[in-house]
Amino acid sequence: MKEMESKGTTVCVTGAGGFIASWLVKLLLSNGYTVHGTVRNPKDLKNAHLKNLENAEENLKLFKVDLLDYESIVAAINGCSGVFHVASPVHLGNVPNPEVELVETAVKSTLNVLKACKEATNVKRVLFVSSLAAVCVKPSFFEGGQFFDETCWSDKEFCRTINKWYCLSKTEAEMEAVEFAKRNGLDLVTVCPGLVFGPKLQSSINDTSLVLIKFLKVENGITDNAMHWLVDVRDVAKALLIVYEKAGSSEGLRYICKGHAIFTKDMVEMLKNIYPHDKYPHKFSDEKNGNEISSEKLQKLGWTFRALEETLVDSVNNYKEDGIL
Incomplete structure (x- = not known):
């Protein structure tokens, strides 16, 4: 397909106040887009950072939307030529009823968004933010x-068997999205980021940031020496815009978004060299899962990513400024 127009184009971003979505909204606004952002409550102070973004006063409109309520989504998508479905329940820990709170919620909200896109007359492309959690959780991964x-x-x-409910929710939602697009002729593209670090724009702490924060606050604890596939939140936002504007037209296009692969122990050593006075875990399990994953397909579109040290420094400095560390 030809590159999507940007200047003056209106797009919708679901869950606009979240970690990835906030950076995406910022990038879209700086690139001349008008943005319809869906949030649960536009007046909530946790969404105040969106109104302070450059060009937000003129080109950002926040809509009160419950993604489980189809009718509330329609108004936000009307008039948009593109939709970025970023919102998804993220709970990396335990939840009381994961089948409902994670899986059913992710699938139903996704299908509601896609249905609204199908019914709208202007939507040319839908970009669905999935995850590596939908790519690699299978028995062979642990080998x-x-x-x-x-x-x-x-x-x-297998996700159910090992209680990886977030992974199941992302897998189910992406599969349902791809099937819906095929049945209804929607131009759908999915992007699968790895573990997302980086400075946050929102006031709340997101689950993936807590993974990094734990490494700087746990002293003498035992931590799994697992492989992490990392990517900076700012590079994720850049990837989403590149894919939206440049990916070829084909139902079910998919792109992996990974910057770095590093074991927990090596990442902690890197942090210790930069911040020697913080607390760190000193014991690591023997677990090492040296698998490989590539973002070559995304890089062929022109995507690049920043150095891991830059991501870690900007993240930790951001947490310290906010009094989290």
Whole structure:
């Protein structure tokens, strides 16, 4: 397809006040887009940072939307030529009823958004933010030495067996989105980021940031020495815009978004060299899962990512400024 127009184009971003979505809204506004952002409550102070973004006063409109309520989504999508579906329940820990709170919520909200896109007359492309959690959670992952690309999918029953409910929710939602697009002729593209670090714009602490914060606050604890596939939140936002504007037209296009691969122990050592006075875990399990995954497909569109040290420094400095560390 030809590159999508940007200047003056109106797009919708779901869950606009979240970690990734906030940076996406910022990037879209700086690139001349008009943005319809969906939030639960536009008057909530946790969304105040959006109104302070450059060009927000003229080009950002926040809509009160419950993504489980189809009718409330329609108004936000009307008049938009593109939709970025970023919102999704994220709980990396335990939840009382994961089938409902994570899986059903993710699937129903996604299908509501896609239905509204189908019914709208202007929507040319839908970009769905998935996750590597939908790519590589299967028994072979824990054996190590595997290579994962965009053709790989997590094993849904295996996710249930090992209680990886977030992984199941992302897998189910992306699969349902792809099938809906095929049935209804929607131009759908999905992007699967790894573990997302980086400075936050919102006041709340998101779950992925807590992973990094734990490494700087846990002293003498035992931590799994697992492989992490990391990407900076600012680079995720950049990837979403590049894919939206440049990806070829095809139902179910998928892009992996990963910057760096690093084991927990090596990342902690990197942090200790930069911030020697913080607390760190001193014991690590023997677990090492040296799998490979590539963002070559995304990089062919012109995507680049920043150095890991820059991401870690900007993240930690941001947490310290906010009094979290």
